[in-house]
Amino acid sequence: MSLTKRNIRMVNGVQYHKVDDQGLHLEMDGELKVLAVDTVILCAGQESQRELVADLEHAGCPVHVVGGADVAAELDAKQAIDQSARLAAII
Helix, strand or coil: CCCHHHCCCCCCCCEEEEEECCEEEEEECCEEEEECCCCCCCCCCCCCCCHHHHHHHHCCCCCCCCHHHHCCCCCCHHHHHHHHHHHHHHC
């Protein structure tokens, strides 16, 4: 089933500012917004990016690295989406 059929909204061109107790602070179409969230899944880039993992784990945050962020050698969007969906179902 596609993401849109599951009522998941995809948004392009968003600038993310921070995540805190209020939620996810972002800017969309020039407007600042705060979305109430309890989980954030970040999907960005085409290179393995693991620099934040140790800092987040040290801060006590649960961290899961999937898709190209984990291993960018064989980029596979379907695999990354599958890994993310399975992880989201668990958490």
